[in-house]
Amino acid sequence: MSSDRALLEVRNLTVDYVGEHSIARAVNGIDFDIREGEAFGLAGESGCGKSTVAFALARLTRLPGLVSGGEVRLNGENVLKFDKARLKAYRWNEVSFVFQSAMNALNPVIPVAEQITDVIETHNPSLGADGARARAEELFELVGIPPSRLDDFSHQFSGGMRQRICIAIALALNPRLIIMDEPTTALDVVVQRDIIEQIVDLKAKLGFSVLFITHDLGLMIEFCDRIGIMYSGELVEVAPSEAILTNALHPYTRALGNSFPPLTGPRLRMEGIPGSPPDLRSLPQGCRFAPRCPHAMDICRVENPELRLYPEHRSQAACHLLN
């Protein structure tokens, strides 16, 4: 399903939040690729910068956020350098977005149909109002909602249906990448399952790539081909998803894996990760995870390890223990 050709290459991406007296570096020079047709996951605790990355890729960062360095390359073009016209074409044609809470992602006072047709008409004016409407009906059928309900308003749909509508909107222009920022977090587990299965089907049918963001590691391992684990604004491990639970290289990844209870098997006492992530305005010297790491060595408190490839594991990790 996924090829090895990179669709989006993120290099040294750095995002700051600028306060009046301080700067918080929310994303600190991260590198990763999203391959064509691949589902790439970003996981990590709240505040680790995963949504900030997603916003930066879609060029949605707004003050006080500031993309202060790095590149996001799409077929060799740097997305971060796009001018207004190129940006408009990039948005939704190439990258679309599904937000966490379907409750708030639809405008409550304008009909759902208009929220699909407006993006179609903006990007394909030649299609006309009728063409856009026909496409909207097609999209509704694609996500399993009767097209007769196009003229309803968002409050007339259930949570799961709203998220389907958001997916329909995201598919409107056949983008190559869909960024899904916790698309199922606000839904109950049964609906969650339906939605994920639907995304898997659509992905197989249409061949888009997905950047999937969640803190539900179990769901992510099931859905994604590769997973990047973020901690405090840095990528600490990038690995094939089957390796995340069984062959994690970074102690943080292992700790994160141990925080999720298995559904089957004996009852275990959950470990959790003692402590909390560092304040981005006053970071510890050396490895950012060192203060919470059970295996921390002297070098960990001095030097921040770099993300390195370990070919025998097909994984990348940033940890002194591996050297």
Place this chain on the structure above:
Amino acid sequence: MLYILRRVAFYLAAFFVAVTLNFFIPRIMPGDPSARIIASFQGRLNEAQIEAIRASYGTTGSMWEQYLGYVGQVLRMDFGISTVQFPEPTSSLLFYGATWTLVLVGIAITFAFLIGTMMGIHAAWNRGGFFDSVFTPINVMLNAFTPAVVALLLFYAFSLQLQWFPLGRAHSTGLSPSLSFEFIGNVLYHATLPVLSILIVSFGGWHLGMRNVMINLLNEDFVILARAKGLSDRRVRYRYVARNAILPQITSLALSVGFLLGGALVTEQVFNYPGLGKFTVTAIESRDYSFIQAQLLLLTMSVLVANFLSDIANVVLDPRLRKG
């Protein structure tokens, strides 16, 4: 539809409560207008004369009979004869004054709402920019002015000193009301300063209200989604943000109607404008009970009507209210 019917029922009930209070409150107070007149004759009246005076003020019979009589009169829009502008019926005075107040307040509210709302949209969209940092504080300041001060300053500067505008009245005495350009122009010319004095103190409120609601909405997911969709700035600003932010503004608009009708009193007094407020002040000074009572009722009614209109507007504009 059911919602509208429920609102209609509510406003009818509110109207009858208002009528009832309007009837009882003056009667709880000691004395009545006829007693005052009778007393002023210092016992030189006979029984029949006293009865005649009582009957003319509707203060004969039991409380219940008086109340039924009053409600009947209100429904027939008969508010009795004005004691001051005798023998003008109170209702015709009332409607004359109300017409001019409506011209004044209507123009002022419309412009204040449009100007303030547009400024609020612009300030919120470019939050922290030049326009926002200059006009938002200025409008906060203007909004804190009292209408009386602004009216007096305008009157002193432009009517008395510069003499660009007339000293009073709704139109020149030589002109009789008609739908000609000349008459309408003349009315607008006379209304300019009074309208301006209400406008200056009120558009800041619309600016602030719109700006605050807009800014809250800017962080909503559906607004971020609209931007991510690559829609034009214009479309996001008006269709996705202002469209939602206007709803509370419309409710405030209804609430401000009563306030403005009351507030026009000062403006009309300063500019000697023949509106409801001016008549009310005269009526209070000369204890024209029937006029005061009718005016209070009219004020209540206009607030109820304005609220009803805003309910309808909200149902039309907000699909979430349409069910049930």
